Amino acid sequence: MNNARVDIDVLRVFCAPDGGHGNALGVVRDGSRFPDEAARQALAGRLGFSETVFVDDPERGVVDIYTPGRRLPFAGHPLVGVAWLLDIGIMELAVGDVFARGDGEFTWITAEPGWAPTRTLRQYALAAEVDALQTPEPGEWVYAWSWQDELAGRIRARAFPGRAEGPVEDEATGAAALLLTQRLGRALNISQGRGSQLLTAPGADGTIELGGRVRLEQTLTLPPGSPTAPAHREDPDDGP
Numbered sequence: 001m002n003n004a005r006v007d008i009d010v011l012r013v014f015c016a017p018d019g020g021h022g023n024a025l026g027v028v029r030d031g032s033r034f035p036d037e038a039a040r041q042a043l044a045g046r047l048g049f050s051e052t053v054f055v056d057d058p059e060r061g062v063v064d065i066y067t068p069g070r071r072l073p074f075a076g077h078p079l080v081g082v083a084w085l086l087d088i089g090i091m092e093l094a095v096g097d098v099f100a101r102g103d104g105e106f107t108w109i110t111a112e113p114g115w116a117p118t119r120t121l122r123q124y125a126l127a128a129e130v131d132a133l134q135t136p137e138p139g140e141w142v143y144a145w146s147w148q149d150e151l152a153g154r155i156r157a158r159a160f161p162g163r164a165e166g167p168v169e170d171e172a173t174g175a176a177a178l179l180l181t182q183r184l185g186r187a188l189n190i191s192q193g194r195g196s197q198l199l200t201a202p203g204a205d206g207t208i209e210l211g212g213r214v215r216l217e218q219t220l221t222l223p224p225g226s227p228t229a230p231a232h233r234e235d236p237d238d239g240p
Contacts, residue, residue, distance in 0.1 A: 006033050006222040008047070013081040014172035014196040014212035021195040022215065023172040025081040026052035031064060040066055050167050051078045061091030061098075068166035074098075074115040076174015076210050083107050084214035106199065108211035109174075113182040116175035119143045121183060127156035138164045143176040148191065155180070155190040172196035178208050 009029065012022030026047045031054035034040045044052040044066035051072070054064040063082055065072040074095050082091065083100035084107040091098040091109075099110040124130050124146040133144055145157040157180075159170040170176075171193035181188050181200040190198040201209040 004033075006030070008052075008220040008222070009085060010049075010217045010220060011081040011085060012215050012217050013077040013084075014174070014192070014198045015215055016195045016197055017213075019213070019215055021171060021193065022213070023077045023170060023193075023196060024049045024217070025078055026220075027078075027082060027085055028052070028054045029058065029085075031056040037071060040064060041069075041071065044068055045165065048166060050161070050170050051075050053078045053082055055082065055086070057092075058086050058088070061086070061088045063091060063093070067163070069163060072117070074111070074117075074175065076109070076111070076116070076176075076178060077172055077212075079109050079111075080107050080174060080210065080212055081214050083109055085216070103211070105213050106211040107214055108209050110203070110207050110209050111178060112206070113178040113208055116178045117141070119176045119179055121145065121176070121180055130156050130158055133158060133160075135168050136160055136162065138162050143173065143180065145180060145190075153186055153188050155188050157190050157192045159192065169193065172198055172212070174198065174210050174212075178210060181208050 009027040011025045013025050015022035026049045040054050045068045048068055052066050056062040065075050065078050079098055089100055095115045101108050120140055120142045122142055122144050127146045127148050130144050130146050139162045141162045142160045145155050148154040148156045159173040159176055161170055177190055177198045177200050181202055187201040199211045
């Protein structure tokens with residue numbers, strides 16, 4: 001990294017109707033400032049968000065996605081966030097092109113559910129059972145869910161990545177929502193985490209639209225020459 005400051009936009013993706021909650025996302029608009037995978041992984045680990053995105057070409061939507069521990073070929077909430085931030089209609093990923101659109105307060109992407117990493121989708125009989133779950137030990141990636149209103153397609157969900165680094169529970173998980181939508185074969189309105197909202201709609205061609213609200217929470221600045229930034233801390237009461 002050269003000796004100029006770096007700004008990192010911190011977004012909240014899949015916010016509640018009042019703008020609260022949502023999953024934190026770090027976006028480095030000038031990805032060239034971190035030219036290799038090791039530098040990007042180090043920054044993502046230091047920031048501590050569930051994902052950090054490096055934008056390599058804002059016009060073509062070429063992005064590179066990292067968790068605190070590894071690089072990802074696809075992830076839902078980073079792409080919804082970047083589509084909103086850059087106001088672009090297509091993003092180029094190694095897995096394929098991801099199309100995006102705005103619709104009032106919502107930003108939507110269209111993706112193949114097969115791009116999503118494998119998750120254990122574990123159904124519970126009651127939403128209260130999902131609410132009462134304790135964080136499991138690191139290991140299996142579990143998306144716990146139950147119907148809140150099956151007729152209306154309303155879901156209660158929580159996500160436990162099973163990782164030793166980064167957040168032990170994801171506030172809102174787009175890739176898992178794609179997999180659940182594929183399994184159930186219908187549009188869903190998902191309440192996840194402390195109150196985030198994700199919307200999905202399956203298409204006739206097997207793709208799925210994934211949408212939600214996005215807001216800019218803050219912009220972090222790395223001073224010139226600094227290889228890392230202050231670690232992010234999830235506050236259980238953050239958001240308006």
